Amino acid sequence: MTVLSLFSLPFVALILSLWSSSAFASSDYHEHLLLHPLPQSSLLASFNFRSNTSQQSFDQQHFRYLPRALGQILQHAHTKELHLRFTTGIWDAESWGSRPWNGSKEGGTGVELWAWIDAPDDEAAFAKWVTLTQSLSGLFCASLNFVDSTRTTRPVVSFEPAGDHSAADQLHLLHGTLPGEVVCTENLTPFLKLLPCKGKAGISSLFDGHKLFDAAWQSMSVDIQPVCSANGECVVQIEQTVDMVLDIDRSKRSRYLANPIPRPVPNEQLVCDTSKPYNSDDTCYPLEKTNDKAWSLTEIFGRSLNGVCPLTELDGSSDQSVCLRVPHERGVFISEEAEEIKKDDGFTRCFKLAPSVPFDLSIPQQPVNTEVPLDEPVLHAERTIVGHGQERGGMRIIFGNPSNTSAVDFIYFESLPWFLRPYIHTLHATITGHDGVPREVPASEIVKETYYRPAIDRERGTQLELALFVPAASTVTLTYDFEKAILRYTEYPPDANRGFNVAPAVIRILDTAHDAPIYIRSTSLLLQLPTPDFSMPYNVIILTSTVIALAFGTIFNILVRRIVTLDEAAALGAQTLKGRLLGKFVAIRDRLRGKDTKVE
């Protein structure tokens, strides 16, 4: 992949053009939706919402588009720049090409959070970080409060601040992930509430939790950063995106609530290959439908688009809030009030929506010769756990460089839980070149720099950052061995036999010719740890405890308790050793206080 084709990435280009036009207005709001049908009957819907608040009004807590709830958390936690990601599923790079936003708006599976915090030293920064995670946890209904010291890392080279920060700030980058967090509708609702139109109008009215979380891949992001123009005028910018890949068939099907189950179709609806000699009423070699499936917004999202958000700045290009990437030859039906604008690249068309009129868009089935070109990803990465047994294992990471001409430089960042203990000395590299013959090379030949921070049991995880490169048209395989720690009895979660999630690795591709770095994340992994058989101890402990508590409690009660009248009790109390000691104590206390001793 060349630098030129990178520039031609549609998403980036579109967003850059939008951004340059109006990024520096003191307070504004933009929203944008890009629909892009992908191979294998998928549809990428990429939503983007962006608003600004001037630094001055932000400092004075004068919020307009920037949500107050979030703004106050940032101020309280001295957070200058914040990135929050909720992601589920995997992006199928083989079929769908390179990632939307070059991967910069997505996180690893689960929840990922990183922030630059202004603090005098590391401890203070961590204290602020804890404040931040606790507050965000409440705001987004996510288990972010579980991002403790074992899940927090301080990456050195993997992330760089995207905003313009003043030199006076002492910024600390903290990064935390929750790979096991299940992202669902309870995270979407607070996300929508941050938007000025709150899902009632504009493109955000398309959001339906059922559809969003039925997607093959979806990623929600919140980015807040200060942006300064050349003349020193600064704004605080919040950008929220939702990217999802919907399966067209599946989304269309569940619209008919009576029949959301993919039952076998009736015989007469089967699409068969009639050229086969055996084709008959009861024998059918199926013909799979091609990419150009018919769909419409209402079918896919289950609701229509409710006009435009009235808060949107209506100037120039930004009023074309919905864009679609299909070849121009393909027919598209839109609602009457809307206006279609075809772009010069031959594949993009945008729609100017009428305010407060529902908008729908539908594409009929149509044989098409041209296809929208997909960008090939710059790098393929795959990370798996190998080996078996409960004591040791191995990690294997495969990087493939599809380019025939240029090598790829990148940073590989991995944060491992403390109970996975890597042996860095076993780090080996294998290169498979054009000939397909694997060659073992010393890891130092591939890895240019290593940032390694070893784990401390129960305090922090391992942090490993490697700067490495993959030569052109080659595949590099990195392997290392690790040992699995045995946890304490109480440290196992209730579903201990499921395994433990290992956070995805983050790959940042360095491209000097290009401003925005490209990010790739591997899938998260499931690590099986040696797990005791909980059922037996649990049963024994619970049963015996109950029996003993019942039996002992009752018997002890009967043995020890004596039922006496109140008068007798006082008399008895005076006679016992305890009673007499208490009496003495009271007497001494009263004497000290200067009272007369009460003599009976």
Added chain:
Amino acid sequence: MPAAIRNLRNNPHFLFARLPNLLSFICVVVGVVWLLLLPLNEYSRQTYISENALLPGQVHAYFTGSEQNIFRGYKRELEGLLNDGQARGGQKDEAEVTAAVSDKLQSILQAAGLKVATQKYEYTSAGITHQGENTYAIIHAPRGDATEAIVLVAPWITADDKLNLNGVTLALTLARYFKRWSLWSKDIIFLITPDSKSGTQAWIDAYHDMHPASVQPLPLKSGALQGALVIEYPLDHRFQSLHIVYDGVNGQLPNLDLFNTAVAIAGGQMGIGANLQEMWGHDDSYEHRLQTMFRGMTKQGLGYATGAHSSFMPYHIDAITLQTKGEGWEDEMALGRTIESLCRSLNNLLEHLHQSFFFYLLMQSNRFVSIGTYLPSAMLIAGNFTIMAIALWMRTGYYPESKPSAKPMNEKGSAEEKAKTDGIAERHLALPLSLVVGLHLLGLVPLWVFNNIFHQYFTTTTYIFVVVDIILPLFLAAILSNGLGLSNPIIPQQYHLIKSFSLLLLGLSLSTLATLNFSLSFMIGLLCAPLSFVARLQGSAPFRLATSSLGLVLLNLVSPPTVLLGVCWYMGISVETVLTQAAFGWDIWGMWTQVVVWCVWWPAWLIGCVLLWSSMF
């Protein structure tokens, strides 16, 4: 009671020589009786689903209707390709047909929207090369992130060497059908292997990156495997019942929950009967339960792979094979629905299967005994050797040997008299120890030979070993008795020590083995049981000669090679087949049965023979 103990102390011959024999014998008898009691209702239990998440048969299976048309279409397509090859005939075309079929499989799976990859492998064992190409495809869980997966395997050739055309076609149809569902929480991998023996092994090894160089790595992977199902439908007609095969390599078993789920779904939801261990007319009687259990124990004890599912077990992946049997009115769609329902159950799993038993003996599809109940049986048999070994050790230390024979030798007589008075005798350990250790190391020779020579020599080698088993103990006994002028002749105490050490090792190995592979430990224990009771005989020469010859004949009947020949003759299988399979198991499946035979059983047996031979000198 104290009187009885005092009596015992006053009668050292009973205490050291008689009592251990009695105890050992009782242990063996109780061990065998224990096993025979297991099928009774009082000792076995009704199976139950332990993992609540499985919810077997709680979902409706929709795999019907027009899916059958597609099944027929796929089947005709594959049939056409296979017949094409047959029509042209000849060995040369076989590779071509395989390639064409593989391409067709890939194109069908790709068209259904799955990610497809292939893997070539090649194994060599006993001079035979096994090679092939696995084709597999992955349905990514619609919302998942590839952390967990289920495997559906359809081998082209079933475990019974039949063409599994319906099974492969069913896998393809199910792949297309499953792709439409959005409820999968785990990836589903469809694996089509050329055979049931080596294909899955190559694939699963490569999946965990534990493969040898002759096996290609996998280009496409998913997450941790949670379970595997093998589909075998080699029949041309409708079937009657499902046969569930569950034995793994080295006697490892899948979690009982998986088996129970399959039985519950097949029997409860689909109304298809479920059989196990080839017991077709199981009437739930004691005899049938016992027979089922014995069949299971034989498979477990021999430790070979009983189907494509067996290779999964060493990686702690629970797997079973579903085979269709008999002529009835269940069609491929019923099998498909069973598999659909099973997949739905596995899909429900939140954790790896761990709730239920991993160690059990099944005696009916709904009756089992768990390890706590059956283990004492093998432990008692292993314990008999340990009891004998300890008794012999004590006897050599405290109880002077052979009072009558000591009399004539006057110079030794005084020493023995002395030993008798203080009750302590010195033990001569060097010779017994080195002999026992040496013979156990010698076991590596047959182990190496039987796993490395070419398959055509297996029969000859077995007969050679029968002869070696007669000559070697005779030779050793002669050396020991006469010393060949190199060392002093052996004294009776050392014979006891040799036996003691040998039995100690045997008891130790078998009791450890009982926790890993109960059946193997039990079988070897029974075959070795006579060794507890053979010893160097004393008495008049004709008596010794007669008894020891008879003993030797009997003992040679239970030697490892003779047992092998006998079993092969009884079952009507050739020795070569069995040994080729064993070598294959050692090379590819990682089977350990041979190690137990040649390094545990054989040395102990040799020592028993040496002791008997030595009676003749």
